[in-house]
Amino acid sequence: MIKAPSSLQDLSKSLYDKAKAEPNWRFWGLYVHVCKMETLQEAYQMAKKNNGAPGIDGVTFDAIEESGLEGFLKQIQDELVQQTYRPMAVRKKEIPKDGGTKVRVLSIPAIRDRVVQGALKLTLEPIFEADFQPGSYGYRPKRTAHEAIHRVAQAIVEEKTKIIDLDLRLLRQRAALPAARESGEAGAG
Numbered sequence: 001m002i003k004a005p006s007s008l009q010d011l012s013k014s015l016y017d018k019a020k021a022e023p024n025w026r027f028w029g030l031y032v033h034v035c036k037m038e039t040l041q042e043a044y045q046m047a048k049k050n051n052g053a054p055g056i057d058g059v060t061f062d063a064i065e066e067s068g069l070e071g072f073l074k075q076i077q078d079e080l081v082q083q084t085y086r087p088m089a090v091r092k093k094e095i096p097k098d099g100g101t102k103v104r105v106l107s108i109p110a111i112r113d114r115v116v117q118g119a120l121k122l123t124l125e126p127i128f129e130a131d132f133q134p135g136s137y138g139y140r141p142k143r144t145a146h147e148a149i150h151r152v153a154q155a156i157v158e159e160k161t162k163i164i165d166l167d168l169r170l171l172r173q174r175a176a177l178p179a180a181r182e183s184g185e186a187g188a189g
Contacts, residue, residue, distance in 0.1 A: 007058045008038055013125045019130035027127060034119045035080045040073045043118030047111060055110030064111060071169040076112055 011033060018025055020028035033039055047061075054060050064072045079085035097104040109117070124139065132140065135150035155161075 008042055008122065012122070015123075016126035019127045023131065030123050031080075033123045034116075035077055037073060037077060039119045039122055041116060043115045044069070044073060046115040046118045046122075050114075052111075052114070053093075053108055054090050054091075055108050055113065057110045057112075059111055061111065072112070073115070076115055077143050080116070085116065086118070091150060112125055 014065045015027070019027075036174065051061075088110045090109050090113075091107045093108055094103040095106060096102075129140070135151060137145070137151070
């Protein structure tokens, strides 16, 4: 298991504690933490741990390490500090879905972009994590689907049988529909 350096862990804990203690606090000066070499190094290790395919540039983890990891991260850091960093286009890959009758399109970012995304995640996640309810499990660190199922089973035993499930995409579509009808933009249906 890869552990973040202690100063990165300290930053994460202090951001989480502040966000939890003062929910209305507005954070500033976070960009400097995204640009720190230790943040970029940890973000690289996170990306490498996922062992993903190369992006549109075709650059692999092996190629990065052969040509020098420190130089790779230094270039990203310089671009971030100078505010010249621009993400690359993503590589599109179609994979079969529903027994081959449909396809799902994956968008695969370049490794350099995954590193920047990871650095942003390391910096911002503790702030947003503080706002989640204890019963929220989707896409959260150190939370699994099995834990969610256990929580539901426990709630049923405790006779807590009301469940709220939202599909925000559908909610947004439904909310936009009356406005679109009033303006004449919506089709029949």
